[in-house]
Amino acid sequence: MKITRRDILKLTGGSLVGMFFTPLPWKLLDDSSIWTQNWWLTPPLPRGTISSKFSHCALCPAGCSVQAKCVNNIPFGLTGVKDNPIHNGYLCAQGLAGHHLPNHPLRIEGAKKFSGKHETAILINSSQEEIIAAVAERIKNSKGITAILNQNPDRENTRIYNEFSKALANGLHISSPSQENELLSIIGAMCGVPSYDLGFDVEHTNLIVNFGTNLIDGFGAPGRMQKILSERKARNLKLIHIEPKKSHTAQSADIWIHLNAGREYLLAMTMINVMLYETAGTQHLYGLAQDFEKIKKLVKEFSPARTAKYIGISETEIRNLVSSISTAHSAIITASPDPGAGPFEQETMHAVALLNILSGNVGKPGGIVRRKFVDQQTVVKQWNEIPNNSISVLIIDPSETGYAIPWKIIEKKLQKDSVVVSFSPFLNSFSAHADFLLPSSAPYEAIEEITTPVDSAVHQFAVAAPIMSEKEFSIEPEEAVAAIASNLNIRFSALSKEELLRDKAKKIYELRRGNIFNPAENSLHSITEITSADDLWEKLLHGAVWIDEEQRGKTSFRYNFSKVRLLNFLQYENNNNVTNLKLIPVGLRGSISNASMSPIISKLYQEAELRPLSNTVLLNPRTADGLNIHSNERAILETKNGTMQVLVKTDATVQPNCLLVSIAPSANGSTKHENAVLEICDIHNDSSWRITNAILRKS
């Protein structure tokens, strides 16, 4: 029998069909994919003794306590410390993967500079010496301000920055335009106390009235807040949440005040009106407050009858809200920046600050309390006090608040030929705009200070002790500033970060006050049991935290309202001429940049749609129908500042006519598209960018 070509083809066909009825192709596919997980291109994990180290996460102001499991001193897993009295074992998704950051693809390895200022500029290698000399030279010849932008000014390195900026003819140390403790700063200014000496006493309060803050996982120490909120019944605590969108916190609140977007100022002023004109109990301010009568007069025109329709809730609801505050034994009225939408307008923050003062909750246990004194320095200037086009050299400290800041806000203050130096270890939305990059250590590679979160009634002190070795190519900001000072022949104390922190530990030891929680022994002891300042330092290096004593009783303040910034009704209406569609950027604390989270987390966001990716717009289905745009369609988002392409997703929990646009993480893992929406937002004079008139149309 002759075998033909057709026979061979039929045999092959039969074999191929038969093959799919066997496990062979499927098993080969499975095994090959597993093989690629272990092939020679993947570095093998070290084998060795498993050890545990305690430290703190310095990725956001929460400063959560962590336990790192290591093999041969390389961390492979982070968890929260269950018995920590502040954090109660909490660690967010970013924190759980914090040990991945030193290997982040966006890490800058060594001193670099951009080849130019335009978009096509590329990063080129440089040396630390070359950059330090260039910056020093620039400062020497500068006619403008040399500024240090510090996003976490409560740390000890503020001393170094203050010393450096004071030594320069035009030096300034400036705080970030978006700070979690902004409300405390405003209240502090009204009562003559620095913000770091004030704290929200959430542990003892009976009522939290919250203007839009993500209390569940984006304010203070989330472990503490989650514990408190879960024990609401036992603590006799009520949460009233004021926000236009149905956020996680709105869903968990006892009462959700669903006001119209952007009407927070109007609500706060109306509440003050009810407090001053309809409720007894503000007499305590007579004689204690300068310019009180002026405020009373201004507030008069914000009567519930006039404002309720704009706010979107009834007059009764407003009165009930004020009544809840007046009848509560203690209350806290919070407002802090949104990670995407940024800070509230100054007038809103001032109105919320006044609400706290007028309701008698400042200086009262369970309200906004004064912490016991700890020697600390603060920054020289607030961002808004700096004139536009005035900075010729800007040095950006690598600390992050977890809140986005549009580059346009920074750029406005820069002179045309300014020089920007970034100390960030990553290529993020700030360092991508810098001229010179002097990368500092990545998280967990060098010691970092953990400051007191805003929701603490007492001071705390801990350090994020390194759990892996520092890279040769990194330089600590304090070291770099000292080197620039040396090039300028400035006499400088040049203390290292460790020396500064040791010094603070010594001062705390000498206070002989408060307790130490030691995670290694799982114990809480009085500081008096510590034998020396060195002993305290050793414990801090092993994950311990110092927790100060509470200030007992009520503190009285003499208020000065002369610098209170409020708008009258007419001014407010002129400033808030919002058309139908309102663009509101949204984000989550710590998730505002691809560079600040492990790629595994951004991948989870991308694949599981746990959070919307950058440039995704969420809008109410009714609004989408009105615009004839459907979910999962591409659309063009337009403001007077520019246009961008967005992906549309409908969400019934979004208020009609609101366009919630996610700022990060970006789908492709680069810094290019993250925070892009902030570039088309309106930036107000007070550096806020909450709401922008927008148009959405099919692309």
Next chain:
Amino acid sequence: MENIIVNYRGPIIFGIGFLLSLIIGWFLFPMALYKSEAQPLQYNHKLHVTDQGMSCEDCHAFAESGAFQGIPAVSKCAECHAEPIGETDAEKILVEEYITPNKEIPWKVYSRQPDNAYFSHASHVTIGKMDCKDCHGSQGESEQLRTYQVNRISGYSRDIWGPNISGIQSESWQGMKMDKCIRCHDDRGRRDGCIACHK
């Protein structure tokens, strides 16, 4: 007959190809995929558990920290076998090659998982109330160790996929892949993220 072959020549050849593939895929492929490797010495679980009255935890203990000790170190064997007990070949190898020179026994572990999978025996046994048998089968009753079969491509033990090349598992201890972990967690109402197991 000849007519049938002539008339149905095409389908017959197609069928031969089909059959050949089935034989290769179901019988020859598994033989080629897995390589048998001998354990360094034989071990009789039944003798230790039934005859000597030992429990699983006597050798496979949890440390004070809750970490699972896994395969016991040779020092554990030396507690009883410092001198040979009996005259078997395995006993001789154990004492002469491992206990006397204090060298760890290079056991081939049937359930070895990838480095990026973190499995806590403590939480599964203590909180999940699972029995050793649920995952490891009747290993504790065996009189001798099974031949260890390694997958030539992935490098993992055959036990990870399960004995049946089709992936069909008739017992709870057959197969130790991620889908099985997920299924079990789902059945017990656990809603864990990736990071619960992948560190």
